[in-house]
Amino acid sequence: MLKVNSIRLTLGKFELKDITFSASKNDSIVILGPSGSGKTSLLKTILGIYSPNEGTIVYRGKDITYLPLNKRQIAYVPQKPTLFPHMTVQENLEYALILNHFPKEEREKRINDILEFMGLEEKRNRLPKNLSGGEAHRISIARALILDFPLILLDEPLSGVDRRKAREIIKLLKKAKEVYNKTIIYVTHNIGDATELANKVIILNNGQIERFATPEDIIEDPKSQFIAEFFNFENIFSGTIYHEENLTFFIPENANKKIKIFLSDDLKLKPNQKITITIRPEDIILSPKKMDFTSARNCFEGKVVEIIENLSSNVKVVLDCGIEITSVITRTSKRKLDIKKGKEICAIFKASSVYIID
Amino acid sequence: MKVKIKHFTKKISLFYLILYLFSMLALFLLVIPILWMVFSEKPQSLIEILKIEKVQLAILTTFFTATITAIVSIFFGISLGYIFSRKEFFGKNFLITLVDLPLALPHSVAGIALLSVFGRYGLIGQIFPSEYGTIFTRSILGIVIAQLFVSAPILIQGARETFDLIDPDFEIFSHILGASSFTTFRKVVFPQTRKSILASTILCWARAASEFGAVVFMAYYPLTAPVIVFDLYNSQGTNAARPVAVFIIIISTILFALARVGARIMMKEDR
Structure with a gap:
């Protein structure tokens, strides 16, 4: 055409x-x-x-x-x-x-x-x-x-x-x-x-x-x-690649955290290579306590610093885990988890939910 | 729709007092000479003067030449006005100023300028053999050229300003739908501008019919109405010139009124 x-x-x-x-x-x-x-x-x-x-x-x-x-x-x-x-x-x-x-x-x-x-x-x-x-x-x-x-x-x-x-x-x-x-x-x-x-x-x-x-x-x-910023993606972090025992991690700038990431075979990244990652807020689940045995490889403890509610049925929760992580949960979950400012809570997400964007 | 300003107080402010004062002075200056001349003239003398063949011919010549000038000016105005409005080129603003210049020139200066081009020994006049030496200077053509020089800029300026008000996106859109440039102008641009162009044409016609300075230099003969008023005044004094002047005023008033009614009908048609 x-x-x-x-x-x-x-x-x-x-x-x-x-x-x-x-x-x-x-x-x-x-x-x-x-x-x-x-x-x-x-x-x-x-x-x-x-x-x-x-x-x-x-x-x-x-x-x-x-x-x-x-x-x-x-x-x-x-x-x-x-x-x-x-x-x-x-x-x-x-x-x-x-x-x-x-x-x-x-x-x-x-x-x-x-x-x-x-x-x-x-x-x-x-x-x-x-x-x-x-x-x-x-x-x-x-x-x-x-x-x-x-x-x-x-x-x-x-x-x-x-x-x-x-x-x-x-x-x-x-x-x-x-x-x-x-x-x-x-x-x-x-x-x-x-x-x-x-x-x-x-x-x-x-x-x-x-x-x-x-x-x-x-x-x-x-x-x-x-594109991530244009589509209002949250949780965009810049940092470096780190390999340890056949596993690949991402270390955000100015934060002492290791985020387990999943690399596809065609993506060859060298240690210390600078990259940018994003995690969709919908892919981050919140849990009241740290879970050691879960299929999700990333679990960070943090404090709730902001709760953003609008007219939709979802609520945005921002956690300070050394890095600021934003999660989107339902109003029901917010009520059941008793989310309040200052509450300590865990953010959990899979390695495959981390997207390398640059 | 006209909006009336509500007067919340009956007390006249100093501002309005000044407005009224200047308005009355302006009305006195603009209206009284015309009304005084018209109403102090006996109808009998009007009829007498109109029986003179030379006067009849001059009035006919005026209406004929002014009408030709207005028609030619429509083509000039639309062409040049549209190009000035839609095209960008080097020296455009300078050219616009030059085209508008005759409106600001003393009309005797306009007459001399025209003679230097169309006169017997002028730029174009000299091209013609001696037996056609007066082709521009003693002819209807000469009168029309002189009238065009001073009145066409009114239409060119009016048309350009009107075209400027039309969003060029309408034309682009018409092209996208499949229209040629001519169809777009005819169906999209002109219908939106015709009232303003008509108003400019009326002004242009009136300016052409009343032109004295440029015409008297360029083509004293055949006599037009403004020239015959001057001619009669020169040879026989005010009393002889006045009836012709009054007749011109009456005719101009009627034509202006008709043109305004015509424009109003057009506006109603446009809803």
């Missing part, structure tokens, strides 16, 4: 470097990255708003790298809805269809169908200024779906929409993707949206692809400190 090969784009001091990825039919690719990482520039390059300095973009088997944007047939849903203000909802949708030479009856049918699908039949004669934010976003998505363009690029289309409405639109988008059989590339800051929508995720960092993998793979093993 889409092959982006070694794209380089210079925009003043910013540069997209060596961007290579491909999207197959019906893929949902989410592009994630911090502000200024080049997400929108990448979309605009695929759309033809920016011309790359190097590289090629092949779409439906045709090189479109320098094709004018009105010939590309790639639909776009921008951050703000960009509905033409002098046209009603119906006229906005019809304009797209007229440009693509749909006969009148077909135009009528498609407009009726899409408005019904979006639940916006009653708004067809409204001007954009008389629509709510959520309605305008839905019409903007409808305009992208109504054409036969198989690829839709969405650039943070839910920014400025409240979470409840955003959830509804995400659901609608997932359904629309199936009904209208589209491939989508979706730019967002929201990791929740990404994991819900995507079958593949591109993580951009400073104009380069940091990772292109499935969301499960990334969450399971972030592989880099940047």
Whole structure:
């Protein structure tokens, strides 16, 4: 469907470097990255708003790298809805269809169908200024779906929409993707949206692809400190490798602790080599007393220094064990373990729960 | 929707007193000369003066040339205004200043500048053989050029400022949907700017019809209404010039009112 090969784009001091990825039919690719990482520039390059300095973009088997944007047939849903203000909802949708030479009856049918699908039949004669934010976003998505363009690029289309409405639109988008059989590339800051929508995720960092993998793979093993931090991973420690009697340990900087780690065969690390590790808070269990016989190789005693509760059913507990370890437990566990600030408790985790990320 | 400011006190503040004072002075200066001239003129003298063929011709020439000027200015204004608004190039701001300059020039200076290009021995005028020596200086074409020089900048400036207000993302989006540049302009940009362009066109037309300085230097003949007022004043005094002046005021008022009604209808159509 889409092959982006070694794209380089210079925009003043910013540069997209060596961007290579491909999207197959019906893929949902989410592009994630911090502000200024080049997400929108990448979309605009695929759309033809920016011309790359190097590289090629092949779409439906045709090189479109320098094709004018009105010939590309790639639909776009921008951050703000960009509905033409002098046209009603119906006229906005019809304009797209007229440009693509749909006969009148077909135009009528498609407009009726899409408005019904979006639940916006009653708004067809409204001007954009008389629509709510959520309605305008839905019409903007409808305009992208109504054409036969198989690829839709969405650039943070839910920014400025409240979470409840955003959830509804995400659901609608997932359904629309199936009904209208589209491939989508979706730019967002929201990791929740990404994991819900995507079958593949591109993580951009400073104009380069940091990772292109499935969301499960990334969450399971972030592989880099940047991704771990971006995905709000806790328990990221830098330190050195230490071998003892066929076992491998990690010694965090400025702490007299040994964390047993598991090394896969293909990962050859030398003694004293500097590395960074992460442990998912969900993989750390808390126990009131030290357990000598457990399958988990790591057990650290510490004091509770912070308890973070929000509206979810989970609670974050931060322990000072010489290093600060964060664990996530349920409210029930918190009650049963009688977790309080200053309470002494053990943090237990398996060697295989330690991921080397750098 | 107009919002009325509520007056919480009946006491007039010093600030409003100053505003009222200057407003009354401005109204006196702007309105009284026109009203006084119109109402002190006998209808009979108006009818008499309009029977003179030279006057009829001058008024027709004025409306004809001003209309041609306004139409040409629409093309100038849209083209240059759109390019100035959308394209970036070296010296753009300097060029914008140059284009706006005729609005600030004394009109006699504008007339001399035009003569140096279109006059018999001017830059372009000298290209034409001697039998066409007055092609610019005694012709409708000459009048239109003079009017364009002083009034087209109004439309160019107005159009540029209006195009600046339209988010270029709308155009990019129209292209993405498959539209050409011309279709995008016709269907997306122009409908959003037509009211402002119409308003600038009315101003441009009025400026062209009332132009005296540049026209008198460039093409004294055929006479236009402003020139014939001057001509009659010079040869026969104020009493002879006044009826023509009054007639121009009446016609201008009617046309302005019609244009405003037209613009209001357009606004209603746009909801």
